Amino acid sequence: MTLSELDQRIVMELQSGLPLVSRPFEALARRLGITEEEFLARVHAIQQAGIMRRIGAALRHHRVGFTANAMIVWQIPEEKIVEVGEQMSQLPEVTHCYQRVSLPQWPYNFYTMVHGHSREECRRIAEQLAQMAGVNDYRLLYSVAELKKSSMKYFMD
């Protein structure tokens, strides 16, 4: 599915946030000069195409008790990556899971982000993952400070 100009404008409206009024989609549709019905039909189409995952709230996770996060970086043999990735993704504590290129000065090729209520909890999750995957080459990089966290503004960069 390629996005029409109208679809792109709908994406831009949805990413800037939903108004807190009784009929939020009607309010956004009005800005684009279309009806609420047309707007909702395009939103459903954009979601069905997998372009939009959902409409939802992004939380400041440290404000709801998840005060520790660690990026766990792993060295995993290429032939094991798919299996390990599928296993590790199952854990609810793992919020992000990616294979990335490795470099001579940075040999890690696999990444899991875990969120916990403490560093100790993050460390236990890492041990659990290591045992699950049978991998021992890893390290935890705890976050010390959040310098920026925003949502992407597509088509505006």
Next chain:
Amino acid sequence: MQLDHLDRRLLNLVQSDFPICPQPYQVLAEQLGITEQEVLQRLERLMQQDVIRRLGGVFDSRKLGYKGTLCAVKVPQDRIDEVAAVINSYLGITHNYLRDHEYNMWFTILAQSPAKVEQILKEIKEKTGIEDIINLPSQRFFKVLVNFDVRDED
């Protein structure tokens, strides 16, 4: 942060099951057994308290034609604010964290092509004078989930 039981149920609902229909807040209200007005008031407060950072569309950046990468740079302690200001000035750089490693500043870039990513990195190097930036584009994606189970503490 004081969140009552209804706040927590509301937060769990709006993270993943936001209804896409003419009156979504009314639908949430019915699920929670409160009025639409109360849902709107609670959401407004949760946004003011910065518990909710944003309520809106969550998109698959790859399907919108964007490429994502993770980068890291070694920044001397006394230059952290200054270098972060340069890095954070880019719209496509959405996350930037200090981490406990020699490579201490970790940021993500979303851009419409690898060439744009390279351009941003080149500019950062020029503006900061720091040459050693590692660029770790993703090769395979397994999971991204950003829902947090906001359980009652008791």
